[in-house]
Amino acid sequence: MQIEKSEKRMGQGKSALPAWFWAIPLALLLGVALMIVFAPEERTLGSGIRSVYLHVGLIWTGLFGFAMTAVLGIGVLLTEKRPWQHWFALVSWVALGFYAAGIFMSMVASADNWGAVFLQEPRMAASLNGLAVATIVLVLGSWQPWPRLRGAMAASIIFVLLWLNLRAELVLHPPNPIANSNATPIQLTFLLVTLLFILLATWLVWLLHDRTA
Numbered sequence: 569m570q571i572e573k574s575e576k577r578m579g580q581g582k583s584a585l586p587a588w589f590w591a592i593p594l595a596l597l598l599g600v601a602l603m604i605v606f607a608p609e610e611r612t613l614g615s616g617i618r619s620v621y622l623h624v625g626l627i628w629t630g631l632f633g634f635a636m637t638a639v640l641g642i643g644v645l646l647t648e649k650r651p652w653q654h655w656f657a658l659v660s661w662v663a664l665g666f667y668a669a670g671i672f673m674s675m676v677a678s679a680d681n682w683g684a685v686f687l688q689e690p691r692m693a694a695s696l697n698g699l700a701v702a703t704i705v706l707v708l709g710s711w712q713p714w715p716r717l718r719g720a721m722a723a724s725i726i727f728v729l730l731w732l733n734l735r736a737e738l739v740l741h742p743p744n745p746i747a748n749s750n751a752t753p754i755q756l757t758f759l760l761v762t763l764l765f766i767l768l769a770t771w772l773v774w775l776l777h778d779r780t781a
Contacts, residue, residue: 585778596768600625603761608753617754619677625761627670627695629769632762633663634702634726644719653715658776660722662769664702667729671695694732701728 603621610617640656643649674692675685686692702725709718 585775592771593768596764596771600761600764600768603757603764607757607761610754613681616677616681619673619680621757621761623670623673623677624758625670625765626666626673628762629765630663630665630667630670631726631729632766633659633666633769634729637663638723638726641719641721641723645716645723648715653719654781655773655777656719656722657710658773658780660706660725662773662776664699664706666765666769667702668699671699690737691733694735698729698732701725701732 600622604618607618607621609615613620637656637660640652640659643652644656671692674695678685678689678692687696705721705725709721712718
């Protein structure tokens with residue numbers, strides 16, 4: 569009798585997510601795919617810009633996530649409240665995942681447009697170093713028991729990433745694709761792809777929240 573009651577309580581602990589919730593990532597990924605297929609080509613790169621669209625969208629989504637991590641980390645530093653800690657942890661790891669995916673797509677774009685992956689290219693090296701720093705900071709932070717220190721550590725990630733990338737010399741890597749492009753359709757494509765990835769990251773954070781709350 570006690571076992572049956574316990575199983576019943578466990579079954580009622582979490583409500584099943586509605587079907588439309590699972591349709592969201594499919595719709596977002598379909599939107600990204602359609603954007604890439606019908607996106608305008610660039611005069612120099614031609615169709616090679618398609619992999620660049622993905623690279624930029626993923627990287628910027630990761631950076632946006634780390635910016636939100638900084639805001640939440642400062643909240644943890646100042647208040648040490650559990651809701652801040654909960655959302656801070658979810659957002660930081662999702663941001664890391666998208667940033668890592670953006671670096672992988674950078675390698676794909678490099679091979680696609682330059683014929684090889686140049687790990688010593690300054691911007692690529694800066695991105696890899698930033699990924700290593702972010703991973704180490706989040707792992708070390710998860711091992712120590714002081715939430716305020718954990719919040720301060722993770723809040724620093726976005727500043728480290730920006731510093732590493734801004735000081736890196738542009739050798740093969742092009743300048744900012746939106747600010748320096750003269751083609752409005754290309755600029756809009758970069759923005760829309762990034763927006764779709766940010767929405768996908770938001771969905772993933774909410775899913776993790778539902779599974780861990």
